[in-house]
Amino acid sequence: MSEPTVGDVADWWGTAVSRIAPNVIELRGRPVQDLIGSTSFAGVIWLMLRGDTPTPGQERLLEAALVSSVDHGPHAPSIAVARMAATCGVGLNNAVATGVNLLGDVHGGAGEQCVALLAEIADGAEPQEVVARWRARSKYLPGFGHRFHTVDPRRDPLLTLVDQAAADGVVDGSYLRAARAVEQLIAPVPINIDGCTAVVYGELGFPPPLARGLFVLSRSVGILAHAWEESGQGRRNKGPMPPTILPTQIGDA
Template identity: 65%
Template sequence: MSDIDPTGAVAEWWATGISRMEPGVIELRGRPVQDLIGTTGLAPMIWLLLRGDLPGPREAALLEAALVAAVDHGPQAPSIAVARMAATCGIGLNGAVASAVNTLGDSHGGAGEQCVLLMDEIIERERAGAALETAAAQVIAGWPRYLPGFGHRFHPVDPRRDPLLSLVEDAVRDGIVAGDHLRAGLAVEAHLAEGRARPVPMNIDGATAVVYAELGFPAPLARGLFVLSRSIGILAHAWEETQQGRRNKGPMPRTILPAHLRP
């Protein structure tokens, strides 16, 4: 108890198990920060702060793979486009990044969280006695028309799917993760492929949802981790845009705006 908080009211008001700070002391989940600096990577630090302990090497590598996979998808992604436009408005990098992150909602950025919920429901039905294929069909039939985590408007097969799922398969084989969410995700893929000439494979949201769920992160953190990952690309695009010297960049090139098309 310090002299500036003799009753401990402030300390109790802001009580947290995440960090402790006193003069000369910074602890994160009970570990001195000086012991973590230079010895702990960013992915294990994310795990530590969210979960309270450090992951094993294979768990950390799997988490990092998912974070790396989702950093960017080009300026056609709304969050990236917003970052680039905002960066030309004079609000600085912090404002540009914040503006972009605030677009990561249910429709853009939320599919990973929704896909975990989808797979959770399939697993729950299977544990209640339904065959996996039956459970997947039942859940899909009751889901709204949009099925999160499957199909992609640009890629016939999302190039991030196979390497991520391959890592999960290796982790299942070696007993690092259980594999229930992987099986559920693949069951959805198989169901969606029935009767179709063109399959509907998992996209990045589905593949990272499998990774995060297999690692034990609850559905809302699938979105939170995606936000952390995509923030890297957002920052890079915002910084690149600031270097190009444009002001007030809009969604369309000025050369096709009505004022430029007058005879």
């Protein structure tokens, strides 16, 4: 086997996402200096993931979904563990990474799952059949139901924006119609934020795994804010409960 050449190594790391050269930084072929000050963060996210520029309507929907998922309080596992990590001497970056690493199938993955569910209905499957199949896998229907909210305060603003985008021809409304069909079918169980953002990401053409990736980007802001706040408290938050409260003993001592 011949030794790899410089060209071989360059090809190994070949990418269409960015180009870096002396005095040159391009993102998807766009000079970064042309993006700075003229393109929103949501617009750059779209550019990096999709390779093109969103329309104003697409950008508005994406930004709304990102804003809606930023935080849901310190009881959320990703936030709680980031706060604990922030006082363990691991540094702010590690505290954020600790929180992000908890965004799995149970906490943080429902949006991805809901995009897949709604896609079946948007593609023509009967809502009742789709719901039955998904409920046969789990008692939890991704994107629907909430332990706190009978009506999630983020629902109406997001779905209203999708309604308007559909009326303006920005999206076709198929995921929105699918979500409302499911919500009507399982009433009074409401759609939650994972379901609402799934509607947005589905309407915008993002594949299900990217719905989770976009949620991670959004929730990272809340994780960072909570970790930073906790790091300034001057205390050691070394457990999920205050030190005066001891857990219940279960089983034999």
